[in-house]
Amino acid sequence: MPLPIADTDPLDGWSLPAWTYHDPEFHAVELERVFRPSWQVVCHASDLLEAGDWYTLDYCGESVIVVRGTDRQLRAFTNVCRHRGSRLVDGAKGCAKKLVCPYHAWTYDLDGRLTGVPDAASYPALDKTQAGLAPVELEEWRGFLFVRLENDGGPSVATMMAPYEELVAPYRFADLEALGRVTLRPREVNWKNVGDNYSDGLHVPVAHPGLSRLFGKNYGIEAERHVDRMWGELGERESSNWSERFYQRLLPPVEHLPEAIRRKWQYLKLWPNIAFDIYPDQVDFMQWLPTGPTTCLIREISYVLPDDRREMRAARYLNWRVNRQVNAEDTVLIERVQAGMQSRSFAMGPLSDKEVCLKHFCRRMRRVIPEARLDRPPPDGWSRA
DSSP states (O other): OOOOOOOOSTTTTBOOOGGGGTOHHHHHHHIIIIITTSOEEEEEGGGOOSTTEEEEEEETTEEEEEEEOTTSOEEEEESBOTTTOOBOOOSSEEEOSSEEOTTTOOEEOTTSOEEEOTTGGGOTTOOGGGOSOOBOEEEEETTEEEEESOOSSOOOHHHHHGGGHHHHGGGOGGGOEEEEEEEEEEESSOHHHHHHHHTOOTTHHHHOHHHHHHHTTOEEEEEOSSEEEEEEEOOSSOOSSHHHHHHHHHOOOOTTSOGGGTTEEEEEEETTTEEEEEOSSOEEEEEEEEEETTEEEEEEEEEEOOOOOHHHHHHHHHHHHHHHHHHHHHHHHHHHHHHHTTOTTOSOOBOOTTOHHHHHHHHHHHHHOGGGGOSSOOOTTGGGO
């Protein structure tokens, strides 16, 4: 059951102030207090099967590389040479026997050790044992690989997801394999607008006719300490839209799933910006990474279990079609909100008692950054005061 949350704060029924969705100084504080100490998903262990396979993630002005060593261990480092700070590898993924800097050919083993320096004798101050790649904290949770730039004493991913372990277990996350590649979608909105929209159940019957046709009024939301959960069950009434209708018809039974969830769509949002869309036919992860006060990058990919049935291949294609339309609708919505946040007439908006996920997110943001309690921005330099 969700944790009870006492309504003792006078701001508990109000959204975050509009200025926090476009203020450069607030954005800088978010990077330091929200994102650097938070877990970010990079990929799945199945993406790094062989020694030397690597995957990168760029955020908060950092580039992180996760690599599988010759000892089969997974490790994470900053993607930065210890000589002059050059980036070591380019691109989202690759494979290498060694990590060689393209600037001066400093060479690192897959475990991060500095093993090669041209003309090493000319560096009298160099101690190669102390100049290996800078490590980054890494956690594997049910096959998904997470990194954290700074540890502020916060919980592990496993601890954060603990309330939903039984829910997730039947989907066999650890056995998943990538379907396609990572898609990057830049958006001209603050990252919080993406997350607010993701956890907002009230807009579904208004702005997503396709989901309404699939679920009817059967859509629920709840908030745990670190995770929001949303869900809907496919109805028996056939949709008038052909993509939705054929998805309803063709989705085959998934035998390893309990009967009760074989036709249920479930969504888990992990603090602060990671989502798992869990369907009977596939599992998608999505994260929205801040790139500026009013911009972000949505990063997403689908993972599936091996299944050669034609019905399953068709269902996965139809799932993509349905959700492509949902994403297009959401993009319009968040852009409208971002534009409205610029108006001097708007400060905070009231939140319904049904908006439990948004209320919980606002509480947490105000705890992390107390200035988010102010309806107008404080004087410049407040974060350094």
